Amino acid sequence: xxxxxxxxxxxxxxxxxxxxxxxxxxxxxxxxxxxxxxxxxxxxxxxxxxxxxxxxxxxxxxxxxxxxxxxxxxxxxxxxxxxxxxxxxxxxxxxxxxxxxxxxxxxxxxxxxxxxxxxxxxxxxxxxxxxxxxxxxxxxxxxxxxxxxxxxxxxxxxxxxxxxxxxxxxxxxxxxxxxxxxxxxxxxxxxxxxxxxxxxxxxxxxxxxxxxxxxxxxxxxxxxxxxxxxxxxxxxxxxxxxxxxxxxxxxxxxxxxxxxxxxxxxxxxxxxxxxxxxxxxxxxxxxxxxxxxxxxxxxxxxxxxxxxxxxxxxxxxxxxxxxxxxxxxxxxxxxxxxxxxxxxxxxxxxxxxxxxxxxxxxxxxxxxxxxxxxxxxxxxxxxxxxxxxxxxxxxxxxxxxxxxxxxx
Numbered sequence: 001x002x003x004x005x006x007x008x009x010x011x012x013x014x015x016x017x018x019x020x021x022x023x024x025x026x027x028x029x030x031x032x033x034x035x036x037x038x039x040x041x042x043x044x045x046x047x048x049x050x051x052x053x054x055x056x057x058x059x060x061x062x063x064x065x066x067x068x069x070x071x072x073x074x075x076x077x078x079x080x081x082x083x084x085x086x087x088x089x090x091x092x093x094x095x096x097x098x099x100x101x102x103x104x105x106x107x108x109x110x111x112x113x114x115x116x117x118x119x120x121x122x123x124x125x126x127x128x129x130x131x132x133x134x135x136x137x138x139x140x141x142x143x144x145x146x147x148x149x150x151x152x153x154x155x156x157x158x159x160x161x162x163x164x165x166x167x168x169x170x171x172x173x174x175x176x177x178x179x180x181x182x183x184x185x186x187x188x189x190x191x192x193x194x195x196x197x198x199x200x201x202x203x204x205x206x207x208x209x210x211x212x213x214x215x216x217x218x219x220x221x222x223x224x225x226x227x228x229x230x231x232x233x234x235x236x237x238x239x240x241x242x243x244x245x246x247x248x249x250x251x252x253x254x255x256x257x258x259x260x261x262x263x264x265x266x267x268x269x270x271x272x273x274x275x276x277x278x279x280x281x282x283x284x285x286x287x288x289x290x291x292x293x294x295x296x297x298x299x300x301x302x303x304x305x306x307x308x309x310x311x312x313x314x315x316x317x318x319x320x321x322x323x324x325x326x327x328x329x330x331x332x333x334x335x336x337x338x339x340x341x342x343x344x345x346x347x348x349x350x351x352x353x354x355x356x357x358x359x360x361x362x363x364x365x366x367x368x369x370x371x372x373x374x375x376x377x378x379x380x381x382x383x384x385x386x387x388x389x390x391x392x393x394x395x396x397x398x399x400x401x402x403x404x405x406x407x408x
Contacts, residue, residue, distance in 0.1 A: 016125035016162045017223040018184030040231050043215045044253040069334040072377035076135035079359035094242040097361040100327035109239030111148040111207045115246045116159040123158035131328040138359020141167050148207045152177040153248025154232035176211045180230035212236040214259045216250035218297045236263040245269040251296045252303040256310035265312045268364040274325025274338040276300035301341035316351040319364040336378035
C-alpha cells in the first residue's frame with residue numbers, strides 16, 4: 001500500500017479534497033481507452049501547468065493597475081426575479097438560466113438539468129482563502145426546486161463544489177459525472193445508485209433525456225497529488241425536442257467538429273470563454289503566452305465562438321451562452337473583457353449570443369438578453385483584438401481565433 005493512501009493519512013485529508021478512485025472504479029478507469037501511462041490523456045496534447053516564471057507572474061498579478069482591471073468597480077447585479085420567472089414553465093420547452101461562472105440551469109423538454117453547480121462563497125478547499133465570488137448567488141440552492149440531473153464537467157473547485165454537492169445529495173437528483181469523479185461524490189454523501197459515471201462517448205438516460213459525455217481538452221485534480229485519475233468532459237443533453245451542449249473547461253481542439261457532426265446541431269451551447277491566457281502582452285500579433293498563461297486548456301472568446309460554429313456545422317445557428325467568466329477572478333485578463341470580446345465577434349460573424357445578468361432566465365427561441373451590462377462596472381476596455389486601421393473582417397477576434405486554432 002502506498003504511504004499516501006494509508007487509512008490514517010486518508011482520515012486526515014480535508015473533505016474538500018474528495019477521494020481517490022479505488023477498487024472496481026479504479027479498474028474501470030485503467031480499462032478506459034483514454035487512460036494510458038498511469039493517467040487520462042487529452043484528445044490533443046496540452047500543457048497543464050502555467051508557462052513562464054513564478055516571479056514574472058507575481059509581478060503582473062500584484063501590479064496595482066492590473067488588479068483594478070481584474071475586478072468590477074461595484075457589486076455585480078443579479079436578476080431580481082429569478083424564482084418568480086422560473087415558476088412559469090418555458091413556453092418553447094427550452095430555457096437557460098446562467099447562475100454565474102459555469103453554473104447553468106437548463107430546463108429542457110419538461111426536465112431540469114443543473115450544470116456545474118457552484119453556490120459556495122469561494123472556489124477553494126478552504127473557507128478562508130481562494131478566489132471569492134464577485135456577485136451573490138441569484139437564488140438560494142434550497143429554493144431552486146427539484147432538479148432531475150446534476151451534471152459535473154470535472155473536479156476542479158470552480159466546477160465541483162463541496163457545499164453545493166452536499167446540499168443536493170439529500171434530494172432525489174441523479175448525478176452524471178465523468179469517470180472517476182464519483183469517488184468524490186460518494187465521500188460527500190451521494191448514494192452510489194444515484195451516480196451515472198461515464199467515459200467519453202458513453203450515454204445515460206435520465207427522465208427521458210439522453211446525457212452523453214464528450215471529449216474536452218483539460219485536466220483534473222483537487223488534492224496535493226493530482227494523478228489524472230479523474231476524467232474531464234464536455235456534455236451533450238438531448239431531449240425529445242431540444243438539444244444543448246456544455247463545454248466544461250477546455251482548450252480549442254478539432255473534436256468540436258466531431259461532436260457537432262455526431263450530436264448536433266444544438267439549440268444552444270454553453271461555451272467557456274474566460275480565464276484564458278493573455279496571448280498578446282505587447283501587441284495583438286505577439287502570440288507568446290505570458291507567465292501564468294493557460295493557452296492549451298482554456299479558450300479565449302474568439303476560439304469559443306469558433307468552437308460554437310464547429311459544433312453547428314460551421315455556420316451560425318442556435319444561441320451561444322458564454323460561461324466561465326464574471327463570477328471569480330481566475331486570470332490576468334480584465335474582468336469584463338470576455339463578455340465584450342464575445343459579443344464583438346458574435347456580431348461580426350452573425351451568431352446570436354445571450355449575455356444575461358446572473359440569474360436572468362431566457363429562452364433561446366425568444367428575445368435574447370443582449371445588454372452589455374458589465375460596462376457600467378468596468379474601466380475602459382482596450383479591445384486589443386481589434387487592429388487599428390484594419391477592416392472589420394480582418395479585425396475580427398474570430399478571424400484571430402481561426403488563425404490560432406487552425407484555419408479551415
